[in-house]
Amino acid sequence: MDKIKPRTLSGFMELLPAPQMQMEQFLDVLRRTYSLYGFTPLDTPAVESAEILLAKAGGETEKQIYRFSKGDSDLCLRFDLTVPLAKYVALHAAELSFPFRRFQIGKVYRGERAQRGRFREFYQADIDIIGDGKLDIANEAEIPAVIYTTFTELGLRRFRIRVNNRKILNGFYAMLGLSERAADIMRTVDKLEKLGAQKVLALLTDDLGLSAQAGEEILKFISIAGDNASVLAALEQYRGKNEVFDTGLDELGTVVKYLGAFGVPEEFFAVDLTIARGLDYYTGTVYETTMLDHPELGSICSGGRYDNLAGYYTDRVLPGVGISIGVTRLFYVLQEQGMLNPSLSTAPADVLVLPMTEDLSAAAAAATYLRQQALRTQLYCEQKKFKAKMQYADRLGIPYVVFLGEDEIAAGKVSVKDLSSGEQQLLPLPQAAAFIQAGLAARGGGSLIQE
């Protein structure tokens, strides 16, 4: 029979068992941390009707969508978790309690041009807090704590949560009478780090046709930096000129004020006036998170406050705040940078039971006992040479082997070997299990990322 060459589509991540174990640990930390903050898990279909998913899309997103029909149905694979959330809340609002705090970790699909580190199927891990009509600013202050705890639990140490408020930006540009040019200006200003102040000033005046004075004002404003207190103090100078600005500044002050109470050390947080995060959707606090030693990666966790989640589906006003982590890309980058902790076990089992007799009854009973002690256990059933059996344990990184030969069975004991130290003992099974458990506990877990 002619064979079909096995292959996996380009842009679709498929991991070998050891890295898959690391990915599982990544996802576990996210689930655990999001749950700790009282978010409820949600799962929505990966396929939705095109009418629903495309209500809001357009431009680049729409081109990337996987769209297809089945029977009379016009269908799409979801391209993010936000539109399905909007549909979910609009559809089930009567049955939900608000503020509705949910997390969702799931695959989304974008048919982008394939390139290294870009994925067409990837996990997003989102949290959102949705209010019914209103949502207190304190929720925006809590989000940096979730980001801080998530990355700290993953083992990251050198990162910074950068925060801005869209009302401050909108208010500032309104002060200059430049509200309608704000989009162009922000795109230009975004190049500050790359091009430097003089070139950005030139672009603002020459390309966008702003006055030299306006250009200077903008540069002065976005150059405001320093610790939180000094940035807030510098922004106070603009107070009283624009209502939206003043509200934004109050909100930013509140977010900064509660940081400590929410457990975020100041050095992990910075007000950054250059952050805008798109132009229509976000209306208040916006977040980006960057790795201090890898600024080239851009933001690894972004989001913000929006005033109306589901305006396409319902008249109900649903303001919210949320963040999203692009898990697949971040995992890929951590792998590429060699930042995944190599001493963290990726073994599929804690112990391998090796029968040395033809009859497997004693070995099977030993495996059953070890499993009852919550030890992840494999029973090796194949008729192979001893060396091949040991190689199997070694290749998978299984830390303990339990042997059962005639002698052990006659003595009512097992031989248990710690493969890292080479230490081997003849012990009754319960003591062998305790020996393994103590060894595993001593090894400890360690975090996924090693920085």
Add this chain to the structure above:
Amino acid sequence: MDKIKPRTLSGFMELLPAPQMQMEQFLDVLRRTYSLYGFTPLDTPAVESAEILLAKAGGETEKQIYRFSKGDSDLCLRFDLTVPLAKYVALHAAELSFPFRRFQIGKVYRGERAQRGRFREFYQADIDIIGDGKLDIANEAEIPAVIYTTFTELGLRRFRIRVNNRKILNGFYAMLGLSERAADIMRTVDKLEKLGAQKVLALLTDDLGLSAQAGEEILKFISIAGDNASVLAALEQYRGKNEVFDTGLDELGTVVKYLGAFGVPEEFFAVDLTIARGLDYYTGTVYETTMLDHPELGSICSGGRYDNLAGYYTDRVLPGVGISIGVTRLFYVLQEQGMLNPSLSTAPADVLVLPMTEDLSAAAAAATYLRQQALRTQLYCEQKKFKAKMQYADRLGIPYVVFLGEDEIAAGKVSVKDLSSGEQQLLPLPQAAAFIQAGLAARGGGSLIQE
């Protein structure tokens, strides 16, 4: 703006938060149990090239497939987890260790006609053990232990794992010279429970044209029942007439022999000669699992031994054994039957912190502390009446509330209330956390299913 009516596609399960929590617990039990048996988690793309996925499909399956193109690519959504596993093992064989034990829990897609309890997107939860060239029969004996532990951990008590061996069936029909009629005969014989022996006999002779003697022989054979020892003894009478039969009987004997050592009580297991599980794929032991009080649901966990997993993709011979649980349908049925334990908490948090002051600093700090003690904590930030805040906790089933008013803050304490008992105490925060932890531990988890 015209609104688009929010809806979820029919045949796509989308759960409210409380049942979603139950589903998460279901999936957690599966992940934990599969891991306990030393299976490694795997995750493959939901989208594959059509050429790969359709290598083996045909007939009904092919009609149900979601197939679409993007650019030049002819793509499909996976319709099971077996074909992607075959591709994975064929593609990565050089980097895997054999026997390769993997589990995968993921969504699969079948565009079936929508009907109650049938899903177009559903979770399958599979385990497989793949050998390289050979795979010992002992692996087939271990599978019932995984099934037993999985359902027991879920809380199911009244179920039976029914086992047969395809070699016994094939050998038996060969003895009668009816190998080529075996498919038709097995389909007829499958109706035994429904129609009774006389009607089945009539079908065998009248419709299939078998001799009365052959019909009687078949009925006598498939009526063999009783405890494992008596069934095996009855089958011994056929030994020596056909080599395939004898091998099958030896294999079945081995599977039965190791049951006890693998921890499966005999009453949860039955040899059942009517089970065949399709006609081409399985070659040895086959498994079905039925709920004793709900035989109408059919098998809730099925699988078997196959001799060649990936013949479409590789010359490498990859025998294996595996089982699959159709999670979404089973969950749906358990829900419909009222079998999900109502006393199991579905709350998104263990404790709700209610600030009674305008400044939230103390409340935020209390929430941070409770989270550091691994308590899932929500901070209620909205400006609402006290009654509305308490209703929120009540509706979500959050068991504890921590109040922080002026008096508590001044005293350096919090008021902690157990909402089920109504008991309220004024305690320093660490003692309040300990009080909540003790209460949660006393409540206990309980299992998902209550039978």
